Amino acid sequence: MYNKTMQKKISDKVINRLTLYHCILQDFINSGSDYISSKQIAALLRIDDSQVRKDLNLLSNSGKTRVGYPVKNLKKSIESTLGFSKTKKAFIIGAGNLGMALAKYDNFSNYGLNIISLFDNDPNKIGKEINNKKIIDIKELPVLVWKHYVDIAILTVPGKYAQQTADYIVNLGIKYIWNFTPVVLDVPDEVQVWNENIMGNFLQFTYNIK
Amino acid sequence: MYNKTMQKKISDKVINRLTLYHCILQDFINSGSDYISSKQIAALLRIDDSQVRKDLNLLSNSGKTRVGYPVKNLKKSIESTLGFSKTKKAFIIGAGNLGMALAKYDNFSNYGLNIISLFDNDPNKIGKEINNKKIIDIKELPVLVWKHYVDIAILTVPGKYAQQTADYIVNLGIKYIWNFTPVVLDVPDEVQVWNENIMGNFLQFTYNIK
Numbered sequence: 263m264y265n266k267t268m269q270k271k272i273s274d275k276v277i278n279r280l281t282l283y284h285c286i287l288q289d290f291i292n293s294g295s296d297y298i299s300s301k302q303i304a305a306l307l308r309i310d311d312s313q314v315r316k317d318l319n320l321l322s323n324s325g326k327t328r329v330g331y332p333v334k335n336l337k338k339s340i341e342s343t344l345g346f347s348k349t350k351k352a353f354i355i356g357a358g359n360l361g362m363a364l365a366k367y368d369n370f371s372n373y374g375l376n377i378i379s380l381f382d383n384d385p386n387k388i389g390k391e392i393n394n395k396k397i398i399d400i401k402e403l404p405v406l407v408w409k410h411y412v413d414i415a416i417l418t419v420p421g422k423y424a425q426q427t428a429d430y431i432v433n434l435g436i437k438y439i440w441n442f443t444p445v446v447l448d449v450p451d452e453v454q455v456w457n458e459n460i461m462g463n464f465l466q467f468t469y470n471i472k
Numbered sequence: 473m474y475n476k477t478m479q480k481k482i483s484d485k486v487i488n489r490l491t492l493y494h495c496i497l498q499d500f501i502n503s504g505s506d507y508i509s510s511k512q513i514a515a516l517l518r519i520d521d522s523q524v525r526k527d528l529n530l531l532s533n534s535g536k537t538r539v540g541y542p543v544k545n546l547k548k549s550i551e552s553t554l555g556f557s558k559t560k561k562a563f564i565i566g567a568g569n570l571g572m573a574l575a576k577y578d579n580f581s582n583y584g585l586n587i588i589s590l591f592d593n594d595p596n597k598i599g600k601e602i603n604n605k606k607i608i609d610i611k612e613l614p615v616l617v618w619k620h621y622v623d624i625a626i627l628t629v630p631g632k633y634a635q636q637t638a639d640y641i642v643n644l645g646i647k648y649i650w651n652f653t654p655v656v657l658d659v660p661d662e663v664q665v666w667n668e669n670i671m672g673n674f675l676q677f678t679y680n681i682k
Contacts, residue, residue: 274676281672286656306656344675359576363569369631369654373671375678414678421579440677444579446496446516456677458670461583462491465554466484467650467666468585468624 272343276317280340281373282307283317287337297330346374351412352440355427356419357382357397360442364416365392378410404434413437421445482553486527490550491583492517493527497547507540556584561622562650565637566629567592567607570652574626575602588620614644623647631655 272280283303290298300314307314318324318331321343325335341347354361357380364370365380381400382388388399398406406412415436419427424443431439432453441447442458449455482490493513500508510524517524528534528541531553535545551557564571567590574580575590591610592598598609608616616622625646629637634653641649642663651657652668659665 272679277676277679278669278672281669281675282656282667285654289655306658344679350678350681359569359573363573366569367654367670369671370674373675375671375674414681438677438681440674444495444577445499446492448516454677456673457492458673459488459491460577460668461579461585462488463666463668464580464585464650465491465583466487467648467664468560469482469487469554471560471624471648 272320276320277344279307279309279313279317280344283314284337284340287333287340290333291337295333297327298333298336299330302330344373346372349374349376350414351376351378351410352414352416353378353403353406353412354380354395354416354418355400355403355431356380356417356423357384357387357392358418358420361416361418362392364418364442365395368393377416378412379406400430403431407431407434407436414440416440416442417447418442482530486530487554489517489519489523489527490554493524494547494550497543497550500543501547505543507537508543508546509540512540554583556582559584559586560624561586561588561620562624562626563588563613563616563622564590564605564626564628565610565613565641566590566627566633567594567597567602568628568630571626571628572602574628574652575605578603587626588622589616610640613641617641617644617646624650626650626652627657628652 286303286306287298300318301311304311304314321339323339325332325339352375354365354377361380365377370377377395379395380392380397381403382397383400387397390397413436415431417424417427417439421443424445425447428439428447428449432449437453439447439453439455440458441455444461447455496513496516497508510528511521514521514524531549533549535542535549562585564575564587571590575587580587587605589605590602590607591613592607593610597607600607623646625641627634627637627649631653634655635657638649638657638659642659647663649657649663649665650668651665654671657665
């Protein structure tokens with residue numbers, strides 16, 4: 263759920279689908295395929311063929327040919343359209359299992375997300391490294407926000423510390439929070455929060471099971 | 473992204489918002505508040521007041537009074553509408569950081585998701601417990617799927633093992649896969665997959681940053 267009205271050319275739903283197409287293209291590249299059809303993509307996602315074609319038509323250069331889309335070309339086209347090349351730097355706040363999982367997720371760098379380091383207040387974690395990213399004492403955050411010009415925080419602290427941590431990082435100049443905690447944060451107007459709302463996603467999935 | 477046409481009374485977007493309202497109501501209960509207004513909810517989520525009222529009107533019994541909605545009553549009403557009371561059993565496949573994080577997430581049980589156990593093939597993990605859930609050898613999955621009548625799997629294995637693991641669990645009778653891997657799975661028609669697509673969510677968030 264997005265908290266601010268934005269002027270955008272591509273809707274959230276299309277962005278979501280384009281990233282799924284991007285995953286499929288990576289699989290095709292890994293398996294040595296040169297071309298892909300909109301039907302193949304549609305079948306994997308169980309959506310309509312015409313929907314896929316419509317989405318791909320939004321790209322600046324999908325490179326469609328008689329034998330289908332050239333896989334590498336199409337992948338690059340999605341990347342440039344969605345701005346993967348503009349790298350965004352972020353800190354992970356909270357080095358628990360979820361923070362660690364996100365730090366390990368190598369795919370992020372393919373999508374232009376550069377996670378600089380993790381922060382925690384647990385002396386047993388501070389100083390350790392995960393996937394070449396250091397876990398740093400949260401007390402050092404004020405200095406490092408300025409040093410690295412980071413304004414995106416990925417919030418993965420336990421729910422009971424979510425609001426106080428948000429207050430702390432917003433005060434330091436963080437402008438964008440990707441919120442993985444199950445708490446709806448109360449932040450100043452100029453700060454944007456994206457609530458990951460994992461449970462909401464699950465309920466959409468299971469709402470009609472049995 | 474949902475892969476099957478469903479007849480549903482409540483749209484995905486509304487379900488998503490209702491779970492966010494539910495989080496807010498829990499916060500209000502924790503802080504000892506008895507009543508909440510649609511304006512308070514709308515302000516926290518930065519959405520329109522009228523949208524909140526419209527959503528809450530869908531509930532069977534929102535209990536609206538002159539001084540606002542009674543918090544506990546409204547929370548129960550959301551729970552019964554979204555079917556939190558119908559408990560769903562699930563296995564986590566892959567006891568890495570993400571699997572562990574989800575196993576630790578106590579909130580799931582509040583939403584009717586009962587995670588029975590985790591499965592992995594790493595001898596160093598097998599036999600350990602996390603949040604009272606055992607990590608079991610993946611080889612024992614065939615027996616346990618039948619023993620517990622589980623047909624929901626939460627897939628948190630590394631991307632390179634995603635498709636082969638999906639083939640294996642589908643073959644054992646798993647009908648619903650909550651897919652946290654960055655791979656689009658190729659599964660039989662009767663199996664439903666919900667792609668968590670974390671990167672897609674992030675890109676929706678950051679698409680218009682700078």
